[in-house]
Amino acid sequence: MARMKFLCDADRCIECNACVTACKNEHEVPWGINRRRVVTINDGLPGERSVSMACMHCTDAPCASVCPVNCFYTTADGVVLHNKDTCIGCGYCSFACPFGAPQYPQTANFGTRGKMDKCTYCSGGPEADHSQAEYVKYGANRLAEGKLPLCAEMCSTKALLAGDGDIIAEIYRERVVTRGYGSGAWGWRTAYGETVSV
């Protein structure tokens, strides 16, 4: 089985936000929730870089370790998913996540949170694949169709890579070697405990 990961090659990202839009559209993500976003570091300065970031599907995911109802699970592909039926919207995962992935629709008491929503690596949730219930709660399930996440698939500069961690790390490594520079596999050290060394 593959170990799915995201890798954003910031030296290619042009901050077009197409990944963000594609994600919102594909999953009909409600207002106020962004499963993916583009962050620009050193904005306006020479050498600024933009990074497209979503849930990194961490190894030993911190969200899963703090969830009081244990609603997270890791699939055989290494994707971290959660069960919205048991999620109580306590918000703990959002304080555990290093990447700001968990989002809340703000419908619960004291105006704070509803059930958590985050990037599913385009692979739905615990409901039956391609069921209406799955789509409504988690969005499209492209992985079950043999397709990769749409954000990466439609990235015009191929900055955002999705796929088996070893393969995308190799692609990135080749790029860095060929062009002679690279700003790093953003988030990898934090998410997977290792970065892509060139």
Next chain:
Amino acid sequence: MSNLLTRFLAVLSLAVGLSGPVIAQVNPTASSVTEDQLFESLGTAPVVGRVTIPDAAAAYLIKPENKSWAALQAETLHLLVVGPIVAIIVLLALFYLVRGRIRVDSGLSGRTILRFNALERFAHWTLASTFIILALTGLNIVVGRWLILPLIGADAFGTLSAWGKLAHNFLAWPFMIALVLVLLLWAVHNIPNAVDWQWIKQGGGLLKKGVHPPARKFNAGQKLIFWSVILGGAALSFTGIMMLFPAQAGTPADWQLYQTIHALTAAGLTAVIIAHIYIGSVGMEGAFDAMGSGEVDENWAREHHSLWVEEIKGETGAAGHPKAHPAE
């Protein structure tokens, strides 16, 4: 200026299709920000940038410190919470085995005195009932996934925890009101004084049969419980409100601190309250009536609160304790 010129020349050479004078290609990496450098200079501080969406929090790209809080939750906090609770239960069980139920040594007299009026009992039971539900639903958040989830399954546990969260969020308010009420009603009786020192020196008479150090309305042990409840309750209230309104609490790091304080204070206070419940029910004959009917047996009162009985009965002889009220 020279920059502008270079650019102009570059555009010109492209437009005209000249391979013209050699223009040095700008190396885009020359001053590029890299993750390695950033982490080196930031330490564990978050990597933050700019986003084009309204959610300002989304600008935080990576917050490595969140993993420390997560690790604290997962590895240590539940032990620190369960530890004191298990410890106090073991201690109380041992105490019960050694000392047994504390009896009224002189037997029941059959005559009763009013100890707590209806308002006092209402305040106590509002505080007690809300605290117990808050403690149970709070504990469920900390250890439920290990203790209860395997027993009842994910669906039932999810439903239970959702109701628990609602109960916790809403019952916090009557708890806080009762806390203020209890403070107003009983603070005067809980100011430490010289009699407490005597009581402590004699171990409250808890360990030896027939030993009854004098006490007024509340003895030193009860004062300790009272102030634990007031201070612990205030800390829980403050941190709890901060947790309910995360946006007002400050930074997420502040919230994490409040959450940790909340959990540890709750564990400590719960342990204190378990001891309190023990001594107020099975641990001591005649004690429960004080909060049940409000009326206690006179002999019980004389053994445990001798000075208080003298005060309310207007008896003389309580040296150094002038009567609170003149002749009625």
